[in-house]
Amino acid sequence: MFLRLLQLQWKSYRRSAAFTSGVITSVFYLFGMLYFIGMFTLLGYGSFYVLDEEMGVEPLRFVNQYMIYGTSFWVVGRYFFQKMPVINIQALLTLPIKENTIVHYALGRTILSFFNISNAFFFIPFSVVLVNNGYPFSQVLSWHLAMVAIVFCTNYLNILINDRNDVFYAVAGVLVLFAVFQHYDIFDITAYTGPVFDSFYNDPIYTLIPWLMLLFLYRSTFTHFKRRMYLDAGLQVVKKDAQQIQLGWLNRFGRTAIFVKNDIKLILRNKRSKMTLWISLMFLFYGLLFFTDSSGGLYDNPVWKIFAGIFVSGGFLFTFGQYVPSWDSAYYPLMMSQNIVYREYLNAKWSMITIATAVSTLLASFYMLLGWDVYAAVLTGAIYNIGINGYLVLLSGAYIKTPIDLTSAKKPFGDKQAFNAKTLLLTLPKLFLPMVLYFVGSLFGGEWIGYMTVAFTGILGYFLKNKVFDLIETLYKTEKYKTLKAYKQNT
């Protein structure tokens, strides 16, 4: 029976969009996977030498010391991105399959998750390097097995606490607090947790503890799952009461407001689109990586500052704008048969992007603390975003055609179909053209002329709005049937 279920799984995998939506997509998907695997392997292999030779610390002890943060990071990452194993279970419920088999299968399936496999690519090379460098094999093995157990513990813990936002935020909050304490030398939690991880290496008997914990967690998840294997319990989609949002004040903006009001509701009421807000916030701080020393001077170059400037204010532009009109994919036929003028519709989306960019720029004013030239880069980036990139994301949107499942929060990055040759081409002017413009400008008179060149291009773009919108409008019209068809296929 288990074998049959595995066959099902294999088919669903083989027939997923990654393998059926064209060669280019598959290649990108494969490259993405290889990239991650490569990075993890390199990290596992290289970190020993970096820690040992460059930083002069004892690698295993160092890794153990910070493992508490690693472990918490897995929990947090999984909470956001790992899918719950409930999908496709409904169809199995009434078939003559033992309930236990179904639950074991659903839980066992999660072992193959990316979050587990990727860890193997770190821990295996790391352990091998340890043994090669004279660490006793049996002790490394013991430590390694403990780590495996802990990785899987986080796997099942994640299933147990799924959709318990309160638990999750409490844990995450405590963790951030500890990290802050540690940073300011108030209280160092790793002094207490480091030895715990060390003990797995020191005495194999302790390795039993994580394994017993894993067993316990698996049992709890199992009973938790089994008890809730009813359509109105664990398999039910939670329905929330509708929230009231007062947006009447927007009406003064005329017909554009009709769509803006809808988009605000869209963003606030769907998991997938809500993520764009969080990611925009993350983008806001992305610049810190460039403007401070944390990158080790790697990006200490004005051309890269423009790059960062584009990102700081462009979070919403890239995460929301990129997927216009896919956000409306679920009801695109409605939009196409109502008396909607494309221009108004596009203008509404563009306004959303513009307003969000402006707000981000205001929020980013803390960059002034790092110097005026830093904020100048942010400001220049924002002007370019509004004047040029705002159009470009709408243009690429016409080609993306990935239907978006609004209710699913998973996979906010890497919607597989989002990769295609045309959109990649359109990414170039979004990021690299401003860098080139800056470079050319700076040749003529240094940093400020460079910024001016980029900003001026943005302003020019802004005044060409009508012309560009004509173009985008025609494009959306010619793509209409293809878009409708693409949205129908996958929703």
Add this chain to the structure above:
Amino acid sequence: MIRIEQLTKRYGDTTVLNIPEMDIPKGQVFGLVGNNGAGKTTLFSLLLDLIQATDGTVTIDQVDVSTSEDWKTNTAAFLDDSFLIGYLTPEEYFYFIGELRQVSKEEVDELLAGYADFFNDEILNKKKYIRDLSKGNQKKVGVVATFIGAPELLILDEPFANLDPTTQIRLKELLTEKGKDTNTTILISSHDIQHVTEVCERIAVLEKGEIVKDLQTTTKTLKELESFFTK
């Protein structure tokens, strides 16, 4: 109102729709019946310019639907749940459609009050998003939304499917009432020949993409359709 000329739709070698000529005059209540895959939804999608015809034209009020968008101002349609916006409450959805059709909130409220019976107290003020409503209730929302702004052409695909018996009867009454208005042209498709014969003045049977029967409804029509489908 609607004129179809030499309309064909092909996917590769298979012709899914082929209608040499058809006129639907203003004010008519027109029913379309046929088995699965006969081409009903294809025809409706072509009328709404949601798919591109391989050949031929559809005109609504002398406007070719594939070249102009003027027909959209007086046409309303509900084909399936892709005409609903799941994350809105029914009220918000009605107001949204109202805004698009330039009907004020007050007028929408007034119109909705008239459908209180039809809604059976399951739609309004329930603090529920459309995506959380049952299929039947979603259909009620979609159908009533097409009435907003009194469009001259209504296109409803399978309006009776998924509805409970009471609502089916109410919808029949509703459509019959609407059909009396000589300004409103109504197109309905259905699998239920009884419903169609009760509501429509004219019934066309689609089979494998072709109109094989085109009847004015009389007392004998139901029998005729029954014998046609009992093959």
